[in-house]
Amino acid sequence: MLTSLFTEEEVKQTVFQMKHNKAPGPDDFPTKFYQVFWEIIKGDLMSLFKDFQGECLPLFSLNFGVITLLPKTSDVKQIQQYSPICLLNVSFKIFTKAGTNRLNRVAQQVVNPCQFPFMPGRNIMEGVVILHETIHELHTKKLDGSSSK
Numbered sequence: 074m075l076t077s078l079f080t081e082e083e084v085k086q087t088v089f090q091m092k093h094n095k096a097p098g099p100d101d102f103p104t105k106f107y108q109v110f111w112e113i114i115k116g117d118l119m120s121l122f123k124d125f126q127g128e129c130l131p132l133f134s135l136n137f138g139v140i141t142l143l144p145k146t147s148d149v150k151q152i153q154q155y156s157p158i159c160l161l162n163v164s165f166k167i168f169t170k171a172g173t174n175r176l177n178r179v180a181q182q183v184v185n186p187c188q189f190p191f192m193p194g195r196n197i198m199e200g201v202v203i204l205h206e207t208i209h210e211l212h213t214k215k216l217d218g219s220s221s222k
Contacts, residue, residue, distance in 0.1 A: 075175055079122045081115060087171040088118075091163075098162035099139050107163060118167070125168060135165040 093105035107114065124130035142155040149155065177193050184192060187200070211218050 075179060076126075078126055079119075079171055081119055083174075084118060084122060084167070084171060085111060085115065087167055087174060090174075091166065091170060096158075096160055098160045098165070099137065100162045100164070102163055104163050104166075107167070118164070121164065122168075122171075132165075135162050135168070137162075 088104070088107045088111060091104045091107075093103065093108055095104055097103040097106075107118070121130060125132075138159040138161040140157055140159050143158055145154050145156055180192065181194075188195075210216075
């Protein structure tokens with residue numbers, strides 16, 4: 074499943090999952106462009122995916138970004154008052170998101186349910202809450218937590 078060709082529907086879902094109000098990358102095409110003109114550009118985008126999976130797409134032409142400094146305040150006087158941001162081409166973001174979507178489907182099957190961080194639908198705080206409740210229960214029942222029977 075991870076290495077099968079990307080389908081048009083899969084790529085379309087990926088494009089429409091992306092937030093459309095983000096800054097465009099060096100190619101100046103925002104996500105909204107891909108969404109509004111999907112019917113016109115889908116063939117070209119699918120050709121890119123085919124070339125990518127056929128290992129004949131020069132990724133270096135897509136996988137680069139422009140680092141820009143954004144001011145945190147209106148009266149900037151020091152470098153610390155800027156936040157760096159890296160603007161990537163949306164076409165490259167589409168590749169990475171489509172791959173991430175596939176990996177997430179597999180990861181849900183192979184990653185232990187007790188591992189909370191960085192998994193969709195899971196929250197790192199769930200582990201903290203479970204630990205806190207366990208410690209509270211042990212303290213309330215005056216248990217030491219050892220597993221000896």
